[in-house]
Amino acid sequence: MSALVPAMELSGVSVNFGSVKALQDIDIKVYPGEVHCLLGDNGAGKSTLIKVLSGVHRPSRGQILVDGRPVAFRNPREAQAMGVATVFQDLGMIPLMSITRNFFLGREPTRSSLPFSRMDKERANSVAKQAMADIGIDVRDPTQAVGTLSGGERQSVAIARAVHFGAKVLILDEPTSALGVHQAAMVLKFIIEARMRGLAVIFISHNIHHAYPVGDTFTLLNRGRNRGTYAKSDISRDEVVSIMSGGEDLKVVEAEIEALLASIAAQRPAAAL
Amino acid sequence: MTAVEQQVPDLTSQENRFGIKPKRAGGADERLAAANWFTKLLRRPEAGAAGGLVATIVIFALLPGAANLYSLQGAMTFLTLSAELGIIATATALLIIAGEFDLSIGSMIGFAGVVIGLTVRELGFPLWGGIASAFAVAVLVGYLNGLIVVRTRLPSFIVTLASLFILRGLSIAITRAVTGRTQIPYILDDVPDPATAGLFNGHVFTGFFRWMAAQGWIAARSDGIPFVTGIPASIVWWLAITAAAGYVLTQTRYGNWIFATGGDQEVARNVGVPVGRVKISLFICTACAATLLATIQVMEAGSADTTRGLLKEFEAIIAAVIGGVLLTGGYGTVYGVLFGSLIFGLVQMGIFYTGIDTDWFKVFLGLVILAAVLVNTYIRTKALGGGRSR
Structure with missing residues (x-):
């Protein structure tokens, strides 16, 4: 990567919950203009890691650095203020409120600073529409309720909001997991768009088919440990899958299933007819 | 975006084979039905209440007694009832939209009246001082309600249920301990301050009403003073509060x-x-709205009664719900509450004028609540584009 200073770095981070070691000695460097995929099967520590990155949990040991400086987030708002924006799976949006109202929630543009000063709704609507158009989303009507949007559209609004409000590091928690093929493709496009704007994108997923096409770097987590960070040129899709599942090759699983099916068929030969 | 588009494989062959139109082909989404003006109108949260109001007006117009109900005097009577409910219902609606309840407003009405009565009659406060004391107490009560809800994260339903009993108990206990009775009469008699009292029990447009009487357009007594001297201050307060709350929201x-x-x-x-601050400030608003209503009632009656405001908290919630406010929070308008309060006042007076046994009022009220909740649920699904409900 061209930049020398990582936009965000974890150095020797461990998280313990009582006697449970959720994360151990995690080192990750994420550079501006890079999509860094954090991959892992269920229970690998992805959720804990994202909570450390976004400021929900504080590491038991180790350091977090933003632009080379050590930081200690006390809550997600502090992380946001330092340019680390996280789009959680609940998306931080309120379904019954309009796109614009959600977009500006907590950062409403007003004409003066008095508590009851008029909210500049015209400007808010046009800014929200423009911010989404910038990353390639066409909003039919910014006053429609977020609840009327599809999952992919909601995800896109959340990403557009983070980009618009000056995020340097964009953390996406399983952004494609609940989406259909078309919608997932749409979200993946926005991830690339964000990368081209120079953001550092941390893309957490367990779906290699979504992560591999857009990722530049892959960090593989397994049972709370970092199993290695690889540039895309150094690792194939199959290798990623194999490491993610802890060496348990899918082919082995397939063979086991086939053997099981064969034994069932052997026990009940008449059932097939 | 060019880098991405280059990776997109050519789907034309697949399209032919399966007869599907790729979504990325763009164009208008054929599933997005064009919303006409009627659907848009229906999607407004106050639509149900507005429709209900029209229906109620029509129903009572067809019943006997309509002439009296829709006379100027009859209209002023039900508008005053609507106004008194609307003042507390509007504040209640804002609090419900913020996800909380205040069951203590009925007791707060009684308590605020007692504060005005005792400070003026027993402590010799000027009238404005008594009213100011009542509002100061309201701010404190609202602040405490809000603080307890925010700090303990207990449901506000329970916290304010406790305040309901505490405030009602305090009203009766203090009044009886000080005066030996449960009512405080003659509050206005020894304090000549018509200017302050007039803010709450006066009428506006009195000149206009006198002029209309002189023209013979409205009924007047033999000395030329019209039966309806003007628009009561309570209605002005109600409309002002509704407009202010609508703007803020x-x-x-x-x-x-x-x-x-x-x-x-x-x-x-x-x-x-x-x-936390949003919730606490809204609890203060509901307590102050209750105190405003109490002040209006005390100024009109000239006395305070410890049992005033009984069950008003539920009427306020009902008016808010009829007005399209979602009980679970996050959705609603204050204009709907205006309609809800109008329905409430109209039905209450309508049943009286039509000669229907007023015992039926509560049955009717229950049915209206049920209908309102059903309509609300329907409208919310509409607002979210149908099909989804959460």
């Missing part, structure tokens, strides 16, 4: 925070909305 940042607090308080908190 839809046009200001604070209004956005109210919706967000009721919509999802964790999400709101994470983006920096001061959820």
Whole structure:
């Protein structure tokens, strides 16, 4: 990567919950203009890691650095203020409120600073529409309720909001997991768009088919440990899958299933007819 | 975007084979039905209440006694009833939209009246001083209600249920301990301050009404003074509060925070909305609205009664719900509450004028609540584009 200073770095981070070691000695460097995929099967520590990155949990040991400086987030708002924006799976949006109202929630543009000063709704609507158009989303009507949007559209609004409000590091928690093929493709496009704007994108997923096409770097987590960070040129899709599942090759699983099916068929030969 | 588009494989062959139109081909989404003006109107949260109001007006117009109900005097009577409910219902609606309840407002009405009565009669306060004391007490009660709810995270339903009993008990106990009775009469008799009292029990447009009487357009007594001397101050307060609340809710940042607090308080908190402050300030608003109503009633009656405001908290919630406010929070308008309060006042007086046994009022009320909730649920699904409900 061209930049020398990582936009965000974890150095020797461990998280313990009582006697449970959720994360151990995690080192990750994420550079501006890079999509860094954090991959892992269920229970690998992805959720804990994202909570450390976004400021929900504080590491038991180790350091977090933003632009080379050590930081200690006390809550997600502090992380946001330092340019680390996280789009959680609940998306931080309120379904019954309009796109614009959600977009500006907590950062409403007003004409003066008095508590009851008029909210500049015209400007808010046009800014929200423009911010989404910038990353390639066409909003039919910014006053429609977020609840009327599809999952992919909601995800896109959340990403557009983070980009618009000056995020340097964009953390996406399983952004494609609940989406259909078309919608997932749409979200993946926005991830690339964000990368081209120079953001550092941390893309957490367990779906290699979504992560591999857009990722530049892959960090593989397994049972709370970092199993290695690889540039895309150094690792194939199959290798990623194999490491993610802890060496348990899918082919082995397939063979086991086939053997099981064969034994069932052997026990009940008449059932097939 | 060019880098991405180059990776997109050519789907034309697949399209031919399976007969599907690729979604990325663009164009208008054929499933997006064009919303006509009627659907748009129906999607407004106050639509149900507006329709209900029209229906109620028509029904009572067809019943006997309509002439009296829709006379100037009859209209002023039900408008005053609507106004008194509307004042507390509007504040209640804002609090419900923010996701909380205040069951103590009925007791607060009684308590505020007692504060005015005792400070003026027993402590010799001037009238404005007594009213100011009542509002100071209201701010304190609202603040405590809000603080307990925010700090303990207990349901406000329970916390304010406790305040309901505490305030009612205090009203009766203190009044009886000091005066030996449960009513405080003659509050206005020894304090000649018609200017202050007039703010709450006066009438506006009196000149206009006298002029209309002189023209013979409205009924007047033999000395030329019309039966209806003007528009009561309570109606002016009601409309002013509705307009102010409507502005705050839809046009200001604070209004956005109210919706967000009721919509999802964790999400709101994470983006920096001061959820606790929003809730506490709204609890103060409901207590102050109750005190305003109490002041109006005390100024009109000249006396305070410890049992005033009984069950008013439920009437306020009913008016809000009829008005399209979602009981679970996050959705609603104050204009709907205006309609809800009008329905309430109209039905209450309508049943009286038509000669229907007033015992039936509560049965009717129950049915209206049920209908309102059903309509609300329907409208909310409409607002969310149908099919989804959460």
